[in-house]
Amino acid sequence: MKICMIGAGYVGLVTGACFAEMGNDVICIEENKDKVKMLEKGNVPIYEPGLKEIIERNVKEGRLSFSYDISTGIQNSLICFITVGTPLGDDGSADLKYVLRVAGQIGDSMNDYKIIVDKSTVPVGTGEMVRETILKRLEERGLSHIEFDVVSNPEFLKEGNAVQDFMRPERVIIGTDNIRTAEIMKALYEPFVRTSNNPVLIMDIRSAELAKYASNAFLATKITFMNELSILCDKVGADIFQIREGMGTDSRIGPRFLLAGVGYGGSCFPKDIQALVKTSKNKGHTLEICEATLRANQRQKEYFAGKIVSFFKEEGLDPKEINIAIWGLTFKPKTDDVRDAPAIDIIRALLERGFNISAYDPQGMDNAKAILGNSIAYAKDHYDMLDGADALAIVTEWNMFKSPDMKRVKELMRRPVIFDGRNIYSPDEIRAMGFTYFGVGRG
Ligand SMILES: NC(=O)c1ccc[n+]([C@@H]2O[C@H](COP(=O)([O-])OP(=O)(O)OC[C@H]3O[C@@H](n4cnc5c(N)ncnc54)[C@H](O)[C@@H]3O)[C@@H](O)[C@H]2O)c1
Incomplete structure (x- = not known):
């Protein structure tokens, strides 16, 4: 054709x-x-x-x-x-x-x-x-x-x-x-x-149009449900990984889209849910769950940035003296797309508090530069940037970040502190290596 x-x-x-x-x-x-x-x-x-x-x-x-x-x-x-x-x-x-x-x-x-x-x-x-x-x-x-x-x-x-x-x-x-x-x-x-x-x-055409929005809103809500629970896990000392297993083995729920993290982002979910909420509002109907999803997703990004802020505040350190290394800028791995990526909001929140930020992403650097300009430093390599870093924050779960040379990471960093926004490391193993480790909802 x-x-x-x-x-x-x-x-x-x-x-x-x-x-x-x-x-x-x-x-x-x-x-x-x-x-x-x-x-x-x-x-x-x-x-x-x-x-x-x-x-x-x-x-x-x-x-x-x-x-x-x-x-x-x-x-x-x-x-x-x-x-x-x-x-x-x-x-x-x-x-x-x-x-x-x-x-x-x-x-x-x-x-x-x-x-x-x-x-x-x-x-x-x-x-x-x-x-x-x-x-x-x-x-x-x-x-x-x-x-x-x-x-x-x-x-x-x-x-x-x-x-x-x-x-x-x-x-x-x-x-x-x-x-x-x-x-x-x-x-x-x-x-x-x-x-x-x-x-x-x-x-029919109308149902096809709505089916797309319904799918995206449902998936975003599924992720957000786990993100909300991850905050509760942090507060009560439960592990979101184990909860995921307990839930995901129920065939009515399924294991996919149950990984807690720093919030959803990207070129579709954020704008599509907002547009769906607006369509419904225009017809005099409130989509309560979708509106809550939007709010909870925003809170999740703030929660992760807040963990970093609180840690250094409790240590009594001035953010201006603190270097944060960010691994991952794209909204997910295997893309160069940074549209509405959580990394952007998280970096902006840290910059507002006065932290110094350097970032590395295998594909998203050019697109991130177009948004963040020279407000942060862009690293050529994900190890070199750790020289003198006070914390490493993992924001996108690219495969290359999953099994790095942790000995080298620790030697390079000024303070061996990891904020793992995608829960890609085992808390016990990382702590046994001498790192201070914070996951999302890992108890
Ligand atoms: N990106 C995704 O993962 C994804 C997945 C499913 C659906 N969608 C939807 O598909 C649509 C496109 O998304 P995208 O991510 O590919 O967008 P995009 O911004 O990457 O691409 C759109 C392209 O259209 C071009 N364009 C705009 N007006 C034009 C015109 N009059 N003539 C010729 N070219 C024109 C732009 O220059 C741009 O290159 C959106 O509605 C999006 O929500 C996207």
């Missing part, structure tokens, strides 16, 4: 490359000319394991290309995917300006039947707004007889595992009111579910 992806970011690039991998002809349209130039030179503007190889192969075999010429991309494709950002607007709802601009561009360019697929995460009712925007532009061009269908196809890939997730989805959701379009979309996704037999779920 001939496909165009409009917006070559985390979702558009992965999705486009994976559709091409299955034999489709894909053109990724991107308005940022620097990104297009990078992609044309064989460079991938984001870090996502396995993506570069798939892009290289499909470009070489002629199934994948990049362009900023949106008209040609739309005119040469049967299916046009909208994969642009839907950031949080000033009023807490999803900002649809990018999505609706693309809808306008589609209406300005299309010359025959198209299937317009909204893959961006959008609030209920956006499908209708996209349809109206396209129709209005077609009318202005005197082409209102041209038919088109609007489909909602929310994306569930996870950064860091995006290629795998897209190639073997647990489910695909297609929101459409047209049986013929549903069949075309099913055929497009069939190779991705052939071996797994996982479902392609056909539903």
